[in-house]
Amino acid sequence: MDAQKIAKERCEKLLRMAREAYASDPALAKRYVFLARKLSMRHRISLGNAAYCKKCNTVFIPGATLKVRIAKGIRLNICLSCGLTRRIPFKH
Template sequence: MARSYKKPAAQQRIANERIHDLFTQAKVRSSKQPELARRYVALARKIGMKYKVRIPTELRLRFCRQCNAYLLSTNSRVRLRNGMVVVSCLGCKHFRRFRYKC
């Protein structure tokens, strides 16, 4: 089995900072320049994968996994259905479900 390894801590720290910066920028741009926001989300995800840094939970719910769009109330729909929160992306119709009932 392939051995799993971590990237050096310093690199991971920088990667983490970049992910946060990119998401902040994506948030700022998302309403006026959605294409740019999409690019920032894509870059942040790529960095996360390369340096094995997890994208924090609160940010993970904010973008579409399929088209990388930064989700706002204008380009997404949030509905409660059968004990699930259903978040749909209005750009590509991709949706995700989260359980909220225990």
């Protein structure tokens, strides 16, 4: 296996572990997201827009750490930890 494929699998595993760990230890979940981001930057891998907050490294769990609003063809993702708002356009 090449390094990028291994890194992508590891990033996915870290994000999955962050979602599972958030309920018991939010600081550990943030650390997992930080490590996944660092690994993805090193290997130039995209993690996706809706997985974590780019400002505070909080894993997005709808209802717990993320508020989603839809208005006029725009989806608003609002981080409940730091308040960062991301606007993502979509088609009806």
